[in-house]
Amino acid sequence: MRTEQDIKNRKAATRRYYSLEKNKEQKRNYMKAYAKRDYVKARVHEYYIVNKMRWGEITKAKEQDNELLNAENTERFINDAQQ
DSSP states (O other): OOOHHHHHHHHHHHHHHTTSHHHHHHHHHHHHHHHTSHHHHHHHHHHHHHHHHHHHHHHHHHHHHHHHHHHHHHHHHHHHHHO
16 A cells, blocks of 8 residues: 555656656657547547537526526616616
8 A cells, every 4th residue: 555655755756857858759749649549539539529518408407597597688778677
């Protein structure tokens, strides 16, 4: 079991390792190759689809809220004009 200090030491060591430009380039190359794997592409695509649907639901909710607000404001304007 890793202690809190072990986690801090590992994090610091990783930060030092990737602060060197050679290691940054090595990590960039690895991540490019990793992103080209079929199972990674499928997982990323699934994530995109789920979030696209969620974004659509959020947009619909905002539009409905705006329509309700518009209706309330219109009613208030009409009532104020009549008085």
